[in-house]
Amino acid sequence: MGASMQSGGGSRIGQAxxxxxxxxxxxxxxxxxxVDVMLVLLVVFMITAPLLTSGVDINLPQTDAKPITDEDxxxxxxxxxxxxxxxxxxxxxxxxxxxxxxxAMTKDNPDRRIFIRGDQSLGYGQVMDILGALNKAGFxxxxxxxxxSR
Numbered sequence: 607m608g609a610s611m612q613s614g615g616g617s618r619i620g621q622a623x624x625x626x627x628x629x630x631x632x633x634x635x636x637x638x639x640x641v642d643v644m645l646v647l648l649v650v651f652m653i654t655a656p657l658l659t660s661g662v663d664i665n666l667p668q669t670d671a672k673p674i675t676d677e678d679x680x681x682x683x684x685x686x687x688x689x690x691x692x693x694x695x696x697x698x699x700x701x702x703x704x705x706x707x708x709x710a711m712t713k714d715n716p717d718r719r720i721f722i723r724g725d726q727s728l729g730y731g732q733v734m735d736i737l738g739a740l741n742k743a744g745f746x747x748x749x750x751x752x753x754x755s756r
Contacts, residue, residue, distance in 0.1 A: 662693045667726035669752040681719035682711060683751075688725040690732060704736070705743045716744045723751045 662685040684704070685693040692699050699707055712718040720740060724733045733750070740748050 662687065662696060662723070664688075664723050664725045665727065666723060666751060666753045668755045670755050671752060673754075681721050682708065683721045683723060684736065686722070686724040686728055686733065686736065688727045690728070692736070705739055708740070708745070709743065712745075716746050718745070719747045719749065720745055721749050721751050 664685055664687060683693075683695060687693070692701060692704055694704070694707060694711070708720070722733065722736060722740075724736075737748060737750075
């Protein structure tokens with residue numbers, strides 16, 4: 607019952623009795639951690655992407671207007687559906703309560719940005735009715751949103 611004391615190729619004894627190590631290059635790259643990270647990122651983006659869009663489905667008209675820069679941290683969005691329903695953010699609001707709600711949300715700050723998103727099938731008068739009410743209430747920074755032309 608003897609035990610072999612030879613190493614498996616990690617070291618060998620050279621001519622002068624010194625040990626020299628021979629290394630083998632690793633010719634394979636382990637991509638499993640990379641694939642795992644990419645799958646986690648894919649799941650995160652798949653979950654968060656739908657949450658980044660506005661909750662009210664509106665078919666915006668297309669124009670050649672320049673994009674609006676985001677000067678304020680969070681501009682208020684008023685959405686008008688093709689049925690004429692009003693939404694502030696994702697909350698439905700009656701027409702007679704719109705101005706009082708906006709004044710409460712802006713704390714009487716007339717320089718707060720307000721974006722109006724109106725469905726393209728709406729009549730001109732319906733959008734102008736909201737725009738006129740905002741102007742009468744003293745809101746000065748109101749913008750109409752549209753989709754870019756293709």
